[in-house]
Amino acid sequence: MAKVGRIKLGSQGLEVSAQGLGCMGMSAFYGPPKPEPDMIALIHHAIDSGVTFLDTSDVYGPHTNEILLGKALKDGVRDKVELATKFGIVVSGEKREIRGDPEYVRAACEGSLKRLGVDFIDLYYQHRVDTRVPIEVTIGELKKLVEEGKIKYIGLSEASASTIRRAHAVHPITAVQLEWSLWARDVEEEIIPTCRELGIGIVAYSPLGRGFFSSGPKLVQSFAEGDFRKYLPRFQPENLEHNKTIFDKVNEMAARKGCTTSQLALAWVHHQGNDVCPIPGTTKIGNFNQNIEALSIKLTPEEMAELESYAAADAVKGDRYDAAIATWKDSETPPLSSWKAV
Structure with missing residues (x-):
């Protein structure tokens, strides 16, 4: 099995495994929750293999994914991992709200600490940016949590370049989590260069295109009831037929290289630099083992x-998300001068 090295994430001192493990699909969004004992075994297998950077969020479930990780991290396991979770998306029935007000930030952190059964969170991200609250206000509260020892490092997810700059001016941002894969490359223009200029680490989620680079178009046939990928624009029939050609070309090249399509797509992300940590998710030990082999592929x-060239921006049909889900494109917040604390 490929050796999983370590990388420095950001310039504040956080060190993580060169590949992380996205835990969302174990509990939420990709169909029904998977059996808990199997998922705990997978998490322990990942840690034993050197993948110690674990990614979750309070909205996965909601809450059930953090509870699962809490169970997996009992009995001496906590000290072996770098634990990342997120706050900011509040789901109530069909309603989804984004919050970044100080009171909520603190309450969310306390809730995550409790569910995870830990004294501190290594990397705490704002999952989506609350466009009603100046980013300086949200980061100001996170800074207090750092000072209190409840979190070690601060991260942002799906934040624009200007939001990242404003946040970083209040307290150093350690990592920005963003979607980056062969078919999601819009971040390369402004966000990646901004992170690099400021010494901020980059965590790439969905590096396999939400499974597209594992199975190609036939993936949609295996979507279970409740799998939100069914509704994503890229997986709609009119776009999928077109996107199939990208998969076919990558697949062809993988055959020449003697690896799988998913390993090649993941190796591409790893080759972006030693400040980038992809966090592919999986619920199967076999797929996990395949993913870490991507570390030994040289391009x-x-x-x-x-x-x-196969996946240039104009080669992909369909947006990453439907219009109801916020991304960095709508993450600007009001100026600090507009904020009146309630």
Whole structure:
């Protein structure tokens, strides 16, 4: 099995495994929750394999994914991992709200600490940016939580370049989590360069295109009841037929390289730099083992360029999300001068 090295994430001192484990699909959004004993066994297997950077959020379930991780981290396991969770998306029935007000930030952190059964969170992200609250106000409260020892490092997810700059001016941001894969490359224009200029680590979620680069178009046939990917624009029939050609070309190249399509797609993300940590999710030990083999695949600059030519921005049909889900494109917050604390 490939050796999983360590990387420095950001410039504040956090060190993580070169590949992380996204835990969302174990409990939420990708169909029914998976059997708890199997998922705990998978988490322990990941840690034993050197993948110690675990990613969750209070909205996964909601709450059930953090509870699952809490059970997996009992009995001496906590000290072996870098634990990342997120706050900011509040789900109540069909209603979804984004919150970044100080009172909520603190309450969310206390809730996560309790569910995870830990004294502190290594990396605490704002999952989505509350456009009603100046980012300085949200980060100000997170800074207090750092000072109190409840969190070690601060992160943002799906934040624009200007939001990242404003946040970083209040307290150093350690990592920005964003969707980055062969078919999600809009972040390369402004957000990645901003992170690099400020010394902020990059955590790439959905590096396999939500499973598209594992199975290709036939993936949609295996979506279970309650799998939200069914509703994503890229997986709609009119777009999928077109996107199939991207998968076919990557698949062809993988065959030449003697690896799987998913390993090649993941290796592409790893080759973006040693400040990038992809966090592919899985619920199967076999897939996990395959994913870490991507670390041993070497790509030449010519091969990187060839892969990128298959999935240029205009080659992909359909947006990443439907219009109801916020991304960095709508993450600007009001100026600090507008804030009147209630």
